[in-house]
Amino acid sequence: MDGSMDMHTEGRDIAASLSGAGVRFGDFTALKDITLDIGAGEFWTILGPSGCGKSTMLRLVSDLVPPATGSVEIFGKSTEAARLAREFAFVFQDATLLPWRSALKNVELPLEIGRKRGIAIPKGDRTPRELLELVGLGDRADALPSEMSGGMRQRVAIARALVCQPKLLLMDEPFGALDEMTRDRLNLQLLDIWRETGTTILFVTHSIPEAVFLGQKVLMLMAHPGRIKEVVDIDLPYPRAISLREAPEFNAYCSQLRRLLEEC
Numbered sequence: 001m002d003g004s005m006d007m008h009t010e011g012r013d014i015a016a017s018l019s020g021a022g023v024r025f026g027d028f029t030a031l032k033d034i035t036l037d038i039g040a041g042e043f044w045t046i047l048g049p050s051g052c053g054k055s056t057m058l059r060l061v062s063d064l065v066p067p068a069t070g071s072v073e074i075f076g077k078s079t080e081a082a083r084l085a086r087e088f089a090f091v092f093q094d095a096t097l098l099p100w101r102s103a104l105k106n107v108e109l110p111l112e113i114g115r116k117r118g119i120a121i122p123k124g125d126r127t128p129r130e131l132l133e134l135v136g137l138g139d140r141a142d143a144l145p146s147e148m149s150g151g152m153r154q155r156v157a158i159a160r161a162l163v164c165q166p167k168l169l170l171m172d173e174p175f176g177a178l179d180e181m182t183r184d185r186l187n188l189q190l191l192d193i194w195r196e197t198g199t200t201i202l203f204v205t206h207s208i209p210e211a212v213f214l215g216q217k218v219l220m221l222m223a224h225p226g227r228i229k230e231v232v233d234i235d236l237p238y239p240r241a242i243s244l245r246e247a248p249e250f251n252a253y254c255s256q257l258r259r260l261l262e263e264c
């Protein structure tokens with residue numbers, strides 16, 4: 001499908017609803033006519049050629065860039081209202097931890113900032129320490145970022161993103177800089193976290209196998225201007241094990257997406 005798409009949304013709570021949404025930077029159209037609904041609790045991965053607007057899509061949803069056309073709603077609110085209510089959180093490729101603070105202190109940071117600014121932060125079900133346990137770092141609470149591996153730092157960043165109990169997690173190539181084995185392990189861990197927290201996840205990646213392994217749906221964007229090429233449902237059951245990557249149906253999805261990517 002080219003340009004835009006309609007989704008059947010009956011009976012589905014909607015986390016993010018985009019309607020004819022476009023983004024411009026000056027004369028340049030970065031995203032055009034994006035229409036889609038992302039159901040609450042769903043896991044979407046986003047693929048597309050370099051420069052097609054994947055990061056811009058996350059920035060649009062998270063109130064970092066305004067729509068030049070159309071509208072974006074997050075859980076029925078404006079993106080600004082959702083941002084102020086801490087309904088979403090970001091994880092970037094670089095963990096961006098404060099180097100002088102321990103893992104635990106980094107996870108606690110959003111709560112501290114909220115308190116200092118007098119912002120009512122949604123009280124999460126889990127304490128920062130419990131979140132470190134959730135990402136498998138319960139025994140590294142006092143470690144400094146320089147004492148941790150890249151994968152560990154990224155897990156701290158995920159725990160920090162979860163500390164305000166966001167209903168929507170926006171992840172921009174969070175495992176792109178990690179070696180393949182660490183990436184596989186974090187993919188499994190992220191699926192566990194997704195199952196346990198029920199958070200909606202929007203996950204940008206350049207890796208077709210990663211997009212298929214994680215996602216219930218893959219949003220394929222195309223370039224010039226950035227727009228929807230297709231949404232592919234990944235009809236593979238959860239929990240997903242690494243051995244799934246050997247399965248013919250997994251590889252069939254990868255081939256389908258590779259063909260779509262070549263057309264973009």
Ligand SMILES: Nc1ncnc2c1ncn2[C@@H]1O[C@H](COP(=O)(O)OP(=O)(O)OP(=O)(O)O)[C@@H](O)[C@H]1O
Binds near residue numbers: 030049055226
């Ligand atoms: N602040 C900005 N000002 C001008 N142009 C921008 C700005 N941010 C992004 N762009 C342009 O918008 C387009 C989409 O950028 P974006 O970073 O969203 O692409 P992407 O698909 O995430 O790319 P990549 O896969 O390389 O990370 C690119 O052509 C980029 O140069």
